[in-house]
Amino acid sequence: MFKLISSAVDLILGLLLAIGPWTLFKVCGTAEKVMKCHYSAQAVTVLGVVLILFGLIRLLLDNRKKLSSAANSIVVYAAAIAVPAFVIGGCANSAMHCQKVAFPCIYAICAVGIVVQLVAFLKARKDD
Amino acid sequence: MSEIKRKPLSILEIAKRNLSHKKIRTVIMTAFVFILASSIFISTILVDSMTAGINKTVDRIGADVIVVPQESEDSIRSSLFLGNSCTVYTDSSYFDVIKDVEGIEIASPQLYLASLEAECCGIATQIIAFDPETDFIVKPWLDDIKYPKLGYGEVISGCEITTEVGDYIKFFDKEFKLVGKLEQTNTSYDYCVFMDFETAKIILNTDTMQMIVDYADPNSVISSVMIRIKDGYDPASVARYITYKLKIPMKAYTANGMFAVLTENLAQITSFSNILNILLFITAVLALVCIFTITINERRHEFGVLISLGAKSSQIIEMVILEAVFIGLLGGVISLALMGTIVFIFHTSLAELLKVPYIVSDVAVILPLIAKCLIISLITAVLASLYSAIRIGRAEPYSLIKGDE
Amino acid sequence: MLLNVEGLTKKYVRGGVEFAAVDDVSFSLNEGEFVSVVGHSGCGKSTLFSVIAGLVEPTSGKEVFDGVEFFSLSDNEKAQCRNTKLGYILQGQNLLQNFTVIENICMPLSLGKTGIDNAKIEDVLETFGLTNVAKEYPVNLSGGEQRRVSIARTLVHSPKLIIADEPTSNLDPTNSQIIIDAFRKACREGATVLMSSHNIALADTADRQFKMANGKLSV
Structure with a gap:
């Protein structure tokens, strides 16, 4: 049951990270100029796709491999936080939409993902 | 079977085990504490942010x-x-x-x-x-x-x-x-x-x-x-x-008159939030008292068994109160972690939504607030359990074993 | 003499009428004895055992257990007694559902904050055929296994007096025999067993039989 939950979480959160910065919680537009937040969003999209793949693969794994699988997801979520926070970043003005809405949503999604996968990791370790 | 190395279970571990084996009950009780702690945290942050915003602006x-x-x-x-x-x-x-x-x-x-x-x-x-x-x-x-x-x-x-x-x-x-x-x-x-x-x-x-x-x-x-x-x-x-x-x-x-409207609004909001928090506190305590009373009553036979095995009444009381402490801590910590994270991540959007210049995030303000919310969570849970704990501790063991109420 | 009971009485009020669940009971037990109490349901066996174990205050009477006036002890002292010198096996299902077999067995030691003798635990598990289910929770055990855990839990701290209320009720002959054998073994090691039973044949295997009816005991 928990295996299904942790896979579903990666699938759903991965999807949110992949398409969210362009739809639900958009970064700043590129009409006049392409800004750093656009590149951050692209990187986060790639990481979101990676999480979707992890979610699919985990459905097929046995217990022992679930340990490293959950740890992998945690690393990807951490990277998805690091990219907009300091690796690439966004607009300098904290009132811009990317800083006010898009990046906080990304951080929140990744925080949820990390917590769920941490629980999955500890559970898989206990079952092992 | 290889040697079974056992250590005696402490009352703390017994209390934890009782909570972890009755997950639904634990979740429900934790939820009440969660709601109370969250409300106090958010309302205090809001009021403090508005107050700080007004004071800073007037000073500035x-x-x-x-x-x-x-x-x-x-x-x-x-x-x-x-x-x-x-x-x-x-x-x-x-x-x-x-x-x-x-x-x-x-x-x-x-x-x-x-x-x-x-x-x-x-x-x-x-x-x-x-x-x-x-x-x-x-x-x-x-x-x-x-x-x-x-x-x-x-x-x-x-x-x-x-x-x-x-x-x-x-x-x-x-x-x-x-x-x-x-x-x-x-x-x-x-x-x-x-x-x-x-x-x-x-x-x-x-x-x-x-x-x-x-x-x-x-x-x-x-x-x-x-x-x-x-x-x-x-x-x-x-x-x-x-x-x-x-x-x-x-x-x-x-300068103060310019913001008199805001100050009045703030006073109103502060009053409402204080009344709300008091009501929530009373609700949480009452709800927890009810749940504790019902669940402790259901567990009378279990407590009777423990006493028949040599548990002292002080150990029974300690166990019930420790369960309450765990629930208070759990609800408080989860609430503060969640609310603190939301406030930290979304502080700019929240400031805009609540029409304040900024959301307070000074460590000097946040840490005492966290401590206050945790203490209130603990007090709520422990108060709620006291009546049941003392009743059980004073009950005649034989009546507990028979499950008489 | 391990236990001496004189004039033990416990009265209740039911429907406005006072009645004696235990009525002026007197007897004594020596070390190493295996004594059975036979009587119909409701004759007062459970109440008598609870009074002896200090789980309910008598209306009147005296008890000297292991040289001590038992009713003059404080509640904490009685609890300590139940933890060390006295083992009480309750009627029916009385395992702690949130704890495994081994944790249930060790519970008296946990409550008394006594150290755990691992060799003794293994011996107890083997005696009652519980080694394979040591880490199971009571919900996964059969009725017979649960009862055996209950008995094992009482014997783990090697009490001087074992009070067993219907220990073999609803058990098959195999399980019943395991329990009686364990009691016999305890008696050979110096413990005293006071057991109640509906089963006359089983009760007859004891060294002495008491009969109880309407709260009165005849030795």
Whole structure:
């Protein structure tokens, strides 16, 4: 049951990270100029796709491999936080939409993902 | 079977095990504590943010009396408090009438102009023009950064303006050199750009601004007059005189009076939030008392068995109270972690939603608040369990074993 | 003499009428004895055992257990007694559902904060055939296994007096025999067993039989 939950979480959160910065919680537009937040969003999209793949693969794994699988997801979520926070970043003005809405949503999604996968990791370790 | 190495279970471990094996019950009880702790945390953050915002703004204004055009009070207040940029103007000749009023030590005019978006990635900025000869509001902030005197076409900005010092910032297609930045004030000044009236005339004479500022001579406009009162004079009396005796279309407010509406709102919000928190506390305690009473009653036989095995009544009481402590801690910690994370991540959006300048995030404020919420969570849970714990501890063991109520 | 009971009485009020669940009971037990009490349901066996174990205050009477006036002890002292010198096996299901077999067995030691003798635990598990289910929770055990855990839990701290209320009720002959054998073994090691039973044949295997009816005991 928990295996299904942790896979579903990666699938759903991965999807949110992949398409969210362009739809639900958009970064700043590129009409006049392409800004750093656009590149951050692209990187986060790639990481979101990676999480979707992890979610699919985990459905097929046995217990022992679930340990490293959950740890992998945690690393990807951490990277998805690091990219907009300091690796690439966004607009300098904290009132811009990317800083006010898009990046906080990304951080929140990744925080949820990390917590769920941490629980999955500890559970898989206990079952092992 | 290889040796079974066992250690005796402590009452703490017994309590934890009882909670972990009755997950639904534990979750429900934790939820009540969670709601209570969250409510206290969020309402305190909100009230503290509003209070800090008002206090900082009133302190930062520096003037005893502010005179604004009659219909522009809300715009100026919103600009001062929330940083919502506005363009406000009235005839600069009114300044000459005001400055001679008895009791005024010094009066200084200011001009508020809202830029359009400066660049593609900028946002509308509040431009504040001041008179360097008479100003006593902006200069004290500028003195800290040791800037050279503002020249023609030169500006100073708040810390949130993205342009680097030494670069040029564009308003209404005119470029201005940024010669300095204020440190963070956590007020609307962080989003403002300051210039003298001579530099402001560059903007006032652009085609765009001439369409916005509907005046015969755009160079003879001001937005407000900032006044410092002489010692021995009452600011409220001077403000009343200016408003009712001078026969000019301007209104004067004391610094506190300007934000009286906000202060009243804040007092109302504080009262509502206190009442809500008290009600929530009572609800949580009552709900937990009910749940504890019901579940402890259901477990009478279990407690009887423990006593038959040699448990002392003090151990039974300790176990029930420890279960309550865990529930209080669990609910409190989860609530604070979740609410703290949400506030930390979404603080800018929350400030905008709640119409406060900023959300407090000082460690000196947050840590005591977290401690307060945790203590209240613990007290709630333990209080709720006390009645049941003591009843069970005093019950006759045989009646517990039989499950008699 | 390990236990001496004189004039033990416990009265209740039911429907406004006072009645004696235990009525002027007197007897004594020696070390190493295996004594059974036979009587119909409701004759007062459980109440008598609970009074002896200090789980309910008597209306009147005296008990001297291991040289001590038992009813003059404080509640904490009685609890300590139940933890060390006295083992009480309750009627029916009385395992702690949130704890495994081994944790249930060690519970008296946990409550008394006594150290755990691992060799003794293994011996007890083996005696009652519980080694394979040591880490199971009671919900996963059969009725017979649960009862055996209950008995094992009482014997783990090697009490001087074992009070067993219907220990073999609803058990098959195999399980019943395991329990009786364990009691016999305890008696050979110096413990005294006071057991109640509906089963006359089983009760007859004891060294002495008491009969109880309407709260009165005949030795």
